[in-house]
Amino acid sequence: MAGLRIDPSDATPIWSQIEEGLRRLVASGALAPGAVVPSVRDLAKELRVNPATVAKAFQRLTDAGVLTVRRGDGTYVADAPPAMSRTDRARILREAATRYASLAATLGVTKEEAAEALRAAWKKGDKS
Amino acid sequence: MTEPIRIEGLTVRYGRSTACRDVSLCVAPGSVYALLGRNGAGKSSLVRCLLGEQKPSAGRTLLFGADAWATRKAAMARIGIVPEEPDAPPGMTARELSDFCRRIYPRWDAAAVMARLQRFGVPPKTPFGRLSKGQKGEVMLALALGHAPEALILDDPTLGLDVVARSALYEEIVGELADRGTTVFVTTHDLAGFEGIVTRVGILKEGKLILDEEMEALKARFRRIRYANRLTDTRTAFGTELDAFHAERVRVRGWGIEAIVSNFDDAVFERFRAIDGVDDASAEAVPLEEIFLAVAGEEKGAGQ
């Protein structure tokens, strides 16, 4: 599945990586509302991860209304993904920013360079 | 539901040497348990006891709640096995082997076995003994899955397989997990390949189970910490600052210190970074392979 990358050795649980990856794909529009999402089996095979892990991510996304399951048919991106609450959105953004900032600091890059990289990534995301 | 696999106080002795000492573990239904250990750590003895091939000196191994030694035959109808050394009769072709199994198992899906072999590209009419190492492993896997087992026991299944064969193996295992929720018990050296599949990890060292933990928890507490070290007026020695993280392995590099820690915590790490003399501290996740090396390797502890 294009755009979904996971790293099994990352400290973040794999189900969480999948969940966030899919959220990002939906949020960025890469996965349009109503689009078919690969089956648990296929995605697990593709990512070479435990299907239970994929299923857990799917379950959480379904519960959150990001994905919908049509019985006997498959899993789809929900027609109208629910807007996240402002506070949630702010929190997630803040956490991600902190992680990014600490990475940038570890690499020893300047604030300007980090901000530029963020802008470049934004543009790239728009194109895909 | 009883656990497919349960080991209670397993001890295996050969004369005066002990291969396993009081090992206990449990594999929950639908989980994937990876047992890691260096050569000679006691894995083979443990697996043989698990398969009911060998009688433990003490303790017991249970398959679906029944003693593996005493009720091996019944358990084998529900278990698929891929042994470390492919051991099918060398004169028989894959098709003949499947036919043989068909006579033994109540439900044997010969078509599925042959389809799988075709997927692997194993010639069905070549005697087993003349197949390549990888093909032998693939035949063993196909035979192990032929009766749709509830549990799969894989003893170092990737040993000697090339990249393509490994890939096919993982796909089959993932497919089994997805389709049937098969429980998997695997001993392996290919930690990277199984990293995304495994749900629980056990590490054997010198016959003792020194680690037995959920994969997620394991990954959450292990980190590689790197920092540059500087002596200041108040800081005349170093090394002790890592104690809070419980360093498994510490290396002094040219640019500073690299440590694998097993008790990582974000809040503690923030304080660590603030220590005067600790510069440019970073923490990153550790692959399973390195966790294994840090835990089961010869050198251990921060005392060097």
Add this chain to the structure above:
Amino acid sequence: MKGFFAITRREIAERRLLFAAAAFTSLIPLIAPFVPGNGGASAVDVRGWTALLISFAFAAGISIGLGGTMCAPSIASRRIGFDFARPVSGIAIWGGRMAAAMLLAVATATIVWIPARLAGATLPWKDFLTEREVSLTWPLLALGALVVVFCLLHAVTLALRSRSALTGLDAVLAVAAWLGVSAALSRLPLFMAAVPFQRAAVGFAIAAGAALVAAGYASVAHGRTDIRAAHRALSLVLWTAIGAGVIGVNAYASWVMSAKPADLERDFWASPASAGTWIQVEGWARGARATFLYDTATERFARTPTIDWRGPVISANGSRAAWIQANGGPFPLWTWRLDDPKVEPARTRLLLDGYGSLMELSADGSRLATMEAGLLSIHDLASEKVLVSARLPTRERQSVRGLFIDNDRFRIFRTDEKTFDILELDAPSRTLRSIGRIEGLNGLRFFVADPTGGRIIAVDEPNRRTRLFDGRSGAFLATLGDAPADSRWPRFLSGSRIAVTERSDAGLRLRLYGPDGAALTTIPLPPGRSAVTGGEVAPGQLAVGIGDEGTHYKAWLVDFEAHSVRKVADELWPVRSLWTSPDIGSPATKLFYGPGQRSLVHFDPLTGKRRVLLGTGP
């Protein structure tokens, strides 16, 4: 069962080339008769033998080969784990392989036979066997042997492949088991226990075979993929079972050999001493022929494992017995003071080398004469020394008997059908000299000398004349009985008189003669098939046994003075011994065999009182 058949089928399929090899080889018997140098045997015979040989080679070769390769190497390499990883029982894994090997052995052996059979060949020894043996007994035995060979090879290979110290222990135990079994079996022939020997040997062979099969199963089922454990299981089962077999065989042999006179049950044969209460008694006890010295008064006894005429012998006064023990040689001489209850049988220092052909005790039991390998010797039992030895030339077919005239002189009768030499060995002068001979014998049937050696009665063919000769010179004295008779039982009575029973046209008769052969009286006996003389139970009162046409016997008492005969018992038969003359009224004269010779009875014809001494009484 599914697993069993699946494994059998797989193991056979893996070796299907053997069928082709058998089919190819089966052509050899067809061309065998055309190969030169078969000694002119018929084509059918040559084919039969060749096919048999090849069949045997296939069956034996497969049992040996597969016994050594089917299981043990798979365990050693852990390849057998393939089977243990399937839902198949240990019995199927072991039994399926064994069944496959047996089927292969039998099938290839049969294939080899088919073309030869079609060409008319038959089993070469078929004529010597019954139909049942050809079709059932021998094939089953052969199959059993193949199974045992298979298991034996499995055991040996496993022991060698396990490379453990247990292999050494196996070897030691194998030797110990062999010694244990031979210890039991080797003694049985001495006790003339041919049937128990066979039973013990066959029983142990079956037990050992079963032990091998069970041990093979245990090694596979409990060893699984661990060759050391397999070896331990094999050894444990094998040696436990074989150990039990060894103990069983030894216990059985001991039980057979420890039979007491009370255990005697049939085919009684007894020989009393002239005086006293001691007898030599023989019969079947616990499946073996058992010989005892037995005191009818006190029931003391000793078993004398002896063969033929190597004893035991009892001196005329009943005070001493002697016999030779062991069957391999040299033979130790045993003696027993019968008159002293505190003395046990004792082995003397005297050893006899060869196959003894004569053993006689002097009247007081102090001297013993033996003859072995042509050497006649007189031993002094008190000093355990040989007093005199002399080489006694005997020709083929000649036999020697003799008796002590007194403690220093031994008289020898050397006979064959035509000649009768009388010799005497004198101990003090150490001389052996010929003192007489009987002339004019025409096919000697048997002879008997009186206890003093003074007179001889000889019966010769073809007309069964019964004649009395002088025991020293061999001079003719008298003819006893004036007509040829079918059977004649002469007997020296203790009062020097001679009793002869005979059957002629006139019926059964008892004839009494004086010491010189002068006819004294003739007493007609009741009708019957034969009559034998027993002992003199009182002066002038002689027990006689008369048999009817069947197997029934009656005891009669003949009164010489009253000239009368009266029946005293049914189903009793006097114990008779030609060469001894029991004292009048002594216990020996009152010994009778019970019905069917299944017991020994003390019976007093005068009072009618009877007491069963041994065996199952009437």
